Amino acid sequence: MTVRGPNLRLEGSTFGPRKISAWREAVAPFWDVEIRTEDTPEFRGRSDVYHLGNAIVGLTAASELRNERSRGLVARMGVDHVAAQIRLEGLATVEIAGREVPMAPGDISLLDLAQPLSMRSTAYRAMTVIIPRALFPEGGGRLGAAHGTVLRAATPYGALVNDHLRALAAHAPHFAPDEARAAGQATAILMSGAAGPAAEGAAERPLQRAPVFLAIRSYIDAEIASPDLGVEQICRRFGVSRSGLYRLFAPLGGVAEHIRRRRLARACRDLVEGGDRAARISEIAFRYGYGSPASFTTAFRAEFGLSPADVRAGARPAGARAARRPPADLPGGGWDDFYEWVLTLDA
The missing domain is CATH 2.60.120.10 (Jelly Rolls)
Structure with a gap:
């Protein structure tokens, strides 16, 4: 590079x-x-x-x-x-x-x-x-x-x-x-x-336990589609108490709220990037723990201001561009490439 x-x-x-x-x-x-x-x-x-x-x-x-x-x-x-x-x-x-x-x-x-x-x-x-x-x-x-x-x-x-x-x-x-x-x-x-x-x-934050917080956040993202993902499972997996888990995620509104938002974010991405073989909206709703397409639509609209059908049809939440894959090499020098510049950063 x-x-x-x-x-x-x-x-x-x-x-x-x-x-x-x-x-x-x-x-x-x-x-x-x-x-x-x-x-x-x-x-x-x-x-x-x-x-x-x-x-x-x-x-x-x-x-x-x-x-x-x-x-x-x-x-x-x-x-x-x-x-x-x-x-x-x-x-x-x-x-x-x-x-x-x-x-x-x-x-x-x-x-x-x-x-x-x-x-x-x-x-x-x-x-x-x-x-x-x-x-x-x-x-x-x-x-x-x-x-x-x-x-x-x-x-x-x-x-x-x-x-x-x-x-x-x-x-x-x-x-x-x-x-x-x-x-x-x-x-x-x-x-x-x-x-x-x-x-x-x-603000007061559990800095001494930040590595645990990061590991739990990564675990949530990896298991986001699991119907068993929740407070009890996380506490058992990481050996933390319910009150300790709450304190870790207090800056994000609590662990249950964080899981809810991450599921909606993943559902939004699935709707955008589904391509020709896109799953039905009802499938995506059940995949991320919603009991019905109607409850999923209500939660999705409250979070993003658009319905799942709107996003599937091409609408995007405010400020968002259509998803683009990062290129294999560094992008060129136009402002359309700025997003790819960030995505191609390597550690």
Whole structure:
């Protein structure tokens, strides 16, 4: 795998709806973008993105906006990566599960892209690095549990990570392939260390048991179609109590809620990717534990705002694109390829 850079660039001198449309299309695999009506005539944005083989570095500047990763978008896009964003200029507020954490210039947010979130920003400049979960020590469990943590620039470790991310952005266009991969690995290690319990802005989370949490989450995904999957089975399999299991999954709304959402996400993907031999909607409903197509349709519509029949007919939850297979080699240099860039990251 080789390094490409400078590579993708989204910019322009035009203002207004056409520019906003281009911006939304470019970031659609990751964000639903909301821009205030009064800001539309003068919206401006620019983003430069570099592929390092095992990481992606993005430098972005834009007018005031709100980015959101809804449950539907998370389910549809299948992006199971971790991101760190350093705010270079401007203010932001990270919103996760009803909790708001402010960010100032120099602060760094840690984000699990397999979980919902939203972020409100003033006019800003930021640098973001996206890394596959498998690249992190312990499989990224610490960062999965620290979703939404903000590492403050004024802390010693925050200053260290701040300096590293700024240097990574400055040198990303010039790395040799081996150097790029080494830089990506070093960044993953630093990000994992930033998920410690002293990081300001983190809610109480079972960080000491993050590897167990990650293993249970992987087990749920592997057994998602099993009719026996539930609290009792998980407790027996991993030797945890019901109360301990609840505490582990409290940030996700509880283990039963997490299983329900993962089943609906898998059902949504089955409906989209069924092809010529697609299963009937009733088959998919029974496959994921619903007693009738009607109850499945009700739950599916509540989660995604569309019925299973709508999705089967080609409709997509807001912000989602049609599913595409990742290419064998690194993609080319157009914004239509950005999603494939993320999918082709390797650890």
